[in-house]
Amino acid sequence: MKKTITVTLTKSLNGKTQKIKSCVSGLGLRRINHTVTLENTSSVRGMIKKAIHMLKVEE
Secondary structure: OOOEEEEEEOOOOOOOOHHHHHHHHHOOOOOOOOEEEEEOOHHHHHHHHHOHHHEEEEO
16 A cells, blocks of 8 residues: 655745745645645655645645
């Protein structure tokens, strides 16, 4: 069975760098309190690490 991660955007993207905005949109998050469930892969973990201060992550 694949491991999954649930990610929720908790803060606004206003004033953030383009790199952080790209990582958040790459995770599939669109607005505050939007939640997605993703596979636990190294690429997903890297995108989460870039924007961890804006996200709530649950395994």
